[in-house]
Amino acid sequence: MKSLIQQAIVFVCFTTLAYGLQNGLARTPPMGWLSWERFRCNTDCDNHPDSCISENLYMAMADRLVEDGYRDAGYEYVNIDDCWSNKTRDENGNLNPDSKRFPSGMKALADYMHKKGLKLGIYGDFGSKTCAGYPGSLNYLEKDANRFAEWGIDMFKMDGCNVDISLMKKGYPEMGQYLNATGRPILFSCSWPDYERGKGIPIDYQSVASHCNIWRNFVDIQDSWDSVLKIIDYQANITDQWGPVVGPGNFSDPDMLIIGDYSLSVSQSQAQMAMWAILAAPLLMSNDLRTISPEFREILLNKEVIQVNQDPLGIMGKRVLQIKETEVWLKRLQFWDEWAIVMFNRGSTNATITLRLADIGFDYMLGYELRDLFKHVEIGHVERFTQKEYTIPATGVLMAYAYPSE
Numbered sequence: 433m434k435s436l437i438q439q440a441i442v443f444v445c446f447t448t449l450a451y452g453l454q455n456g457l458a459r460t461p462p463m464g465w466l467s468w469e470r471f472r473c474n475t476d477c478d479n480h481p482d483s484c485i486s487e488n489l490y491m492a493m494a495d496r497l498v499e500d501g502y503r504d505a506g507y508e509y510v511n512i513d514d515c516w517s518n519k520t521r522d523e524n525g526n527l528n529p530d531s532k533r534f535p536s537g538m539k540a541l542a543d544y545m546h547k548k549g550l551k552l553g554i555y556g557d558f559g560s561k562t563c564a565g566y567p568g569s570l571n572y573l574e575k576d577a578n579r580f581a582e583w584g585i586d587m588f589k590m591d592g593c594n595v596d597i598s599l600m601k602k603g604y605p606e607m608g609q610y611l612n613a614t615g616r617p618i619l620f621s622c623s624w625p626d627y628e629r630g631k632g633i634p635i636d637y638q639s640v641a642s643h644c645n646i647w648r649n650f651v652d653i654q655d656s657w658d659s660v661l662k663i664i665d666y667q668a669n670i671t672d673q674w675g676p677v678v679g680p681g682n683f684s685d686p687d688m689l690i691i692g693d694y695s696l697s698v699s700q701s702q703a704q705m706a707m708w709a710i711l712a713a714p715l716l717m718s719n720d721l722r723t724i725s726p727e728f729r730e731i732l733l734n735k736e737v738i739q740v741n742q743d744p745l746g747i748m749g750k751r752v753l754q755i756k757e758t759e760v761w762l763k764r765l766q767f768w769d770e771w772a773i774v775m776f777n778r779g780s781t782n783a784t785i786t787l788r789l790a791d792i793g794f795d796y797m798l799g800y801e802l803r804d805l806f807k808h809v810e811i812g813h814v815e816r817f818t819q820k821e822y823t824i825p826a827t828g829v830l831m832a833y834a835y836p837s838e
């Protein structure tokens with residue numbers, strides 16, 4: 433009898449692990465706003481009342497998301513990152529927000545988001561402390577999952593500082609199960625594979641995809657074009673490994689959009705937007721929506737590019753061609769023989785490339801119609817064997833949607 437019960441327990445554990453995180457979320461790449469890259473760990477509300485990590489900041493961004501059209505374009509998550517909590521757990525071992533900076537409490541903040549048709553994300557760490565030294569979830573995984581659910585949290589990013597990285601293969605799936613057991617669908621964002629990559633520990637791609645909705649695969653983005661280039665490089669290198677496990681419910685996260693911050697030009701911002709779209713990457717902006725200029729807002733709200741990112745097949749695009757400093761990336765879309773193409777120019781002068789669609793795998797007899805997704809104009813009909821010239825702006829992209837001609 434006893435051994436039957438033991439077997440049953442083993443069986444239950446085994447099946448939940450085998451089925452993974454079935455929360456029905458992230459059927460397409462999640463979209464929203466995340467504080468880290470722009471606002472970091474600024475906790476000095478006395479001197480920086482408008483930019484410190486506080487409920488005011490997240491409410492202000494929520495207001496902008498709604499009033500300036502971002503929510504209606506799909507950006508729905510408002511995500512808190514590190515430095516939100518009290519430096520210590522309370523006497524019951526619970527996490528609490530810093531009461532000076534979040535005087536209304538997390539439940540009230542979540543309610544604020546939900547009333548506006550938005551969602552609230554929060555941050556934690558698998559280790560003993562977060563990367564910035566706030567309490568981590570090691571030994572408190574279940575408690576913290578329950579706390580987040582109680583507050584009405586919709587997304588949880590679990591970072592991986594201050595811990596033995598070899599514990600992650602077991603620990604992240606465990607947290608996924610605790611989140612599941614709360615009964616509240618909470619989108620699970622894992623930093624697990626990035627830490628394994630950093631340590632040279634082999635990554636179990638299938639396991640990450642089945643236990644996380646989204647996962648970071650590379651270093652943090654910084655506010656610079658070089659950082660964007662390096663990340664794109666890395667994504668090009670790993671699409672063969674991650675591509676097969678990316679799909680509805682599971683997306684690889686190359687980190688935040690820095691469009692509208694201090695460093696990217698308009699063409700570079702178009703490039704980041706285009707590349708994140710073709711990679712089926714989460715679109716999590718980290719910028720100041722109160723002061724962003726209209727040309728950057730327009731890029732973030734580009735419906736045609738967002739549609740590529742949100743394509744229901746959720747395929748991670750890949751690089752198919754490199755000619756000097758230019759690259760061609762392709763992503764298959766839901767309808768028959770429809771594609772997104774990004775021609776990407778790393779160089780600092782405009783580039784002209786000559787391309788035959790047949791050379792990147794387009795084989796439809798009647799040819800294709802191409803449309804420019806940033807200029808919003810038809811490029812026109814292109815035969816598959818025709819050599820055609822395309823001009824790509826310096827450190828920028830030409831992004832096209834291609835569909836079969838009639």
Ligand SMILES: *[C@@H]1O[C@H](CO)[C@@H](O)[C@H](O)[C@H]1NC(C)=O
Binds near residue numbers: 453455613614618
């Ligand atoms: C928990 O997992 C089960 C089975 O995998 C799934 O049916 C259920 O919807 C999940 N619940 C939540 C809240 O994620």
Ligand SMILES: *[C@@H]1O[C@H](CO)[C@@H](O)[C@H](O)[C@H]1NC(C)=O
Binds near residue numbers: 519523
């Ligand atoms: C942090 O928690 C401690 C103990 O629960 C409490 O006394 C203190 O007021 C809290 N500080 C802030 C800023 O929330």
Ligand SMILES: *[C@@H]1O[C@H](CO)[C@@H](O)[C@H](O)[C@H]1NC(C)=O
Binds near residue numbers: 663
């Ligand atoms: C991508 O792969 C190339 C060729 O192996 C390598 O030189 C480059 O450093 C890699 N880039 C990144 C960011 O890993």
Ligand SMILES: *[C@@H]1O[C@H](CO)[C@@H](O)[C@H](O)[C@H]1NC(C)=O
Binds near residue numbers: 678
């Ligand atoms: C995505 O994850 C789910 C479990 O949440 C799994 O059933 C599915 O096969 C995964 N998809 C891929 C492409 O790995």
